[in-house]
Amino acid sequence: MQAKDSNPPDGGYGWVVVVSAFMVMGLTVAVLKTFGLFFVEIQQHFDELASTTSWITSVTIAVFHLGAPVASSLCVQYTHRTVVITGGFLAFSGMALGFFGLNIVWMYATTGFLQGLGISFSWTPAISIVSHYFSKKRALANAIASAGECAFAFMFGPFFQWLISQYGWEGSLLIIGGIQLNICVFGGLMRPLASNCLLEASHYETKTPPGNGASRRDKEDKPPIMHKTFNWMLVRRTEFVLYAIFGILAAMSFFVPPLFLVPLSHSLGIDESWTASLLSILAMVDFGGRLLCGWYANLRVTKTIHLLAMTITLISTSLMLLPLANDYLSLAIFTGFYGFFFGTTVAIHITVLADVVGMPEFDSALGLFMLIRSTGGFVGPPLAGKLRQLTAKYSLQEERGMVIQTEKIWICTQTSPFFISGVSEPRSALKQIVKIPLLVLLGGFLQKFKLNSLKH
Template sequence: MQAKDSNPPDGGYGWVVVVSAFMVMGLTVAVLKTFGLFFVEIQQHFDELASTTSWITSVTIAIFHLGAPVASSLCVQYTHRTVVITGGLLAFSGMALGFFGLNMVWMYATTGFLQGLGISFSWTPAISIVSHYFSKKRALANAIASAGECAFAFTFGPFFQWLISQYGWKGALLIIGGIQLNICVCGALMRPLASSCLEASHCETETPPGNGASRRDTEDKSPVMHKTFNWMLVRRPEFVLYAIFGILAAMSFFVPPLFLVPLSYSLGIDESWTASLLSILAMVDFGGRLLCGWYANLHVTKTIHLLAMTITLISTSLMLLPLANNYLSLALFTGFYGFFFGTTVAIHITVLADVVGMPEFDSALGLFMLIRSTGGFVGPPLAGLIVDMAGDYRAGFYMAGATLVLSAGFLVILDRLQQRKKRGSKIRTKPEKSTLPYPSLHLLKHQ
């Protein structure tokens, strides 16, 4: 990017960055989503309990979220490109070392810890740099980038199954690790923006109407304002409200994939038909992300309003899903859930950028991921407890739907707070009117 550029590209080379982020999403989160195919193989190899084996995925998810603030901090200190390349090397190392399969602790450290850290160091800066490259088309760009997760998950399932059947689970891990080295190539394509572009993006995002000059002066006088990780975001009411929304949403999002298959079995649906539900989920998720990104790009609806609507629709679909009593109705409600889930994922990062502004976005993304992880940890066990108490898998879906309704309430509160501050800003910047009764006296006043 040439230094003379004064605005984020909103296109051009930015689309190369979007495609790179699309690939990174697929090579990280999609791998994590389909790692369950290795579960039985690893469990049988080490002759361990299911609960013991499941800790591999749990460690990966935990490190993925816990490493986000570290990744964001490194992005602020260095460049997104450097962190993504580092993440690719870590992800490869985790899979390659997992190939040796010495014992379960070794698997925790390699395919658990190293893989999770690699995913965190790849995913966080990849999604962040897309927001830096785009302003007007940010929602569409984020939606396309996030869709890589769905596209790759849809193909990785049968592909990983074939790798395991041909090369065994250890050989499959090594091959997947080699494939993940392509993250480094994607990272190399994530060319850093010139500082002038970043400053213009920050000014455009943050400058209130009628106060452009003063804000630009502040930017110019603070050349190191983007060189440190801002932990003080937790003291901003807007960020806190959005983080609470993230916790409640995460409590719900991990529940449906967990109980969808058991619910299907409880309805007497055949295994082959049950597997197709996951394919339906991936396809409609992909479509929902792209469609919502396109619609958000039209700027017809405020993004936070759009997010509140999609969250409400997800909760509605989750409340209706337990009413299914056969494959057709279950597939229909699953499709509704998957579609609206995709629309939510497509714009929730864009809303975060709108809430905190681009100058603090890298820090906010890391903190948001860290705080949101608590919902992901609490949600599934809580839903499992409710299912055990009720003796019915439907109870888990009701719990998820109710939690999402509550999360939408925090979005409404956040929107009201933003509107109130915006009105207050307009009042403060409104020019004073003359109290003198005649224009001639007003002229004399200034002489």
């Protein structure tokens, strides 16, 4: 007897799970991405500094990452469905309680902490269960699910602005919380698979008395006994540690370029109406990149670990070329390249994690990966600000100086995939690593060329 999870269906009801995960991604991360629209309204209402108000999102992001191991642990104790539904209620509670707007600390606790915990409890099991349902088509399924983040972010921008204009920021939070209750509906559609591996299935079969079919079905519907412990010992596995290092370095820069895209366009004298369209371009090409990369990875022409290294190399290159933009058209083109390759990277990095640790340990690995990666997310924005200060005296436009330096962080993210690949193919990995200093030199040459042209 072969377990269902050792031979995932790769289709059928799995596509219902993918659509459900698509919606969960949109109702969680997309809300977080567009929550900046509330900043000015909340800041004016409480008469607080911008830095004080920004802690709402900081708390949300922190709890989102730190709650991932807890969510993964609950998944192995109970089911993915139960955790997602719990996350939906937490996300709704955070927004609904934020409606009262008692004070800024209240906002930290509600739209910050509760919302972040709800996102963590919804996002983590949703992306995890997709990997359990698919094997051969795992990359495509993960890409489709993650694309919900882009699709909803594209729609939520104008929609949230309309809500604020019609109902104020308090009423808007209550309405958004009501919309997030649909996470519970889509979580309910995430039917758990019967078992996780052939060994466990055989164990249940031998332990079940002959003729007791009902007892056997009951046992198969329960989470496997062997997976009722969160595996913290993954940190001892070299390949996981190397991939976690990649996660830290990538998180240092994942959220940085979009933050400085608008200031960069302003420094080039681009009209505000055109500047806003850059974010729309970024969302659209990100969406396309995820779907296309997922489809290509599904063809299995290239190993996913090699494909990830390739996409990171391309996104690094696009960022090194970005400082050459001097008008709206060139900036839009380079933004398109960056957004597309960002989408391709995000589409497969979870799939690569499953390949690195194997599916029996995937739930634990995902929680640990998110926890470790959070350190990069915390360090990235302050480091970006420091780089901006350091480069301001060299550049005639200090916003451009930040973007020029950003690709150095991205270049660092190339090392871990190559090292992981090197565990089994050391010579091939070494040849790829040699290319990294060449990219750094190219970036330095482009910086010097552009800065000299600005001075003249």
